[in-house]
Amino acid sequence: MARELCSHCGFSIKTCLCDSISIINNKLKIIILRHPSEEKVTKNTANLLNLGLENCQIIAGESEQDFLQLATLPKATTAVLYPTEDALSLDEHTATTDAFKQSLNHLIVIDGTWKKAYKMLQLTPSLRAFQTVSFKHIPQNKYVIRKAPRADSLSTLEAVAHSLKLIEGIDVTPLYRLLAALVDKQTQHMPDDVKARYL
Secondary structure (H helix, E strand, C coil), X not given: CCCCECCCCCXXXXXXXXXXXXXXXXXXXXXXXXXXXXXXXXXXXXXXXXXHECCEEEEECCCXXXXXXXXXXXXXXXEEECCCCCCEECCCCCHXXXXXXXXXXXXXXXECCHHHHHHHHHHCHHHHHCXXXXXXXXXXXXXXXXXXXXXXXXXXXXXXXXXXHHHHCCCCHHHHHHHHHXXXXXXXXXXXXXHHHHC
């Protein structure tokens, strides 16, 4: 029997997050390229960004053909959030980085495991036309209910929230509050032995 879903937030009635949604009016457009395998994952945080940001779009796919829309984005004012060797560190205050942050209009974020994100990057050559950005100092991961293989892993929501704080200087507390609500709702329904693995 299919679970009854909330018509607004899309989560099950038991884990509805509507009471925790407070929309941030971000100017920087967030474009999330989501791997198809993430779409049905209840713990996927891209959905939360879509609920909590005024200016956010999710495009499902895994290769160039799925992301033809990228060709319409302005190269000079669009960046891809990914830690390549030549990525600009958003948390470094240099004249070049600060000027670039001020010029940004679009931020592309790849939503998938590290392995899938890397593959999506390889299969989408048009992404190489944009400057990559990353962080020198990774904030502590608050997303404890989904284990990551790398120490520098953040959920998509955390990576976007940190980027918005560094680029726009806006208060992103509502996004972290939404993430905390998801963690709380998801763990409420876990058996104690499973919960102990995460918390």
